[in-house]
Amino acid sequence: MKVPILKLGHILLTSIQEDLTDQDAVDFQNNVLTTVMHTDASGIVIDITALDVVDSFMARVINETANMVGLLGSEIVVCGMQPSVALTLIEMGRELLGVQTALNLELGLEKIKVLIEKRKTSWTKNQSR
């Protein structure tokens, strides 16, 4: 299953609509990274509202994707996590460490805008030193 990635100005929006197989998850990761690269996106919001289950592999893929996107110089926010998913992740001892989260897509977009602004500001500060 191909996960669609929408472009909203300099922000990408993507929504995982059903449980992904391990291969789908890897494809998704590649897709996210190349799209960030090709569209010069400053940030990406991943909506996981539709996911009822996040296994340890999926959690690792999300974590790694976030770190990779960060390395590319972009921001990432995961939004819409179901309570059951949060419960499983914490119980597994697998928090989404280093991943910014938000309650829903709207708040996720607000959060990513703040993160992008922060990154810009810190960059400008470093430049002016």
Next chain:
Amino acid sequence: MKVPILKLGHILLTSIQEDLTDQDAVDFQNNVLTTVMHTDASGIVIDITALDVVDSFMARVINETANMVGLLGSEIVVCGMQPSVALTLIEMGRELLGVQTALNLELGLEKIKVLIEKRKTSWTKNQSR
């Protein structure tokens, strides 16, 4: 293929990622209408950036969907039409009549916000008469 519908506040976002079969198009229409109904959405933006071809059936479905959504009391904007699609629609003599369009998702969102605001204002005016 199921077309994902994202909820962004009181606006729905949906993106058709590949050519739909006639049955998919009808399912999509039903899905849009029930989602508008269940989420109390004030507007919906349909992104067709990924569509290289819109045949007369698809054009009719989009047109009808727009009219139906309007009847429900919500607004609709179609965005990201490829030049080739615009060309085909005009040559077929099948404009997307009555459908508001926008160049891309960002402008589509702006447009739908304006349309929603307009609808609210006209409603308030009618109320105060």
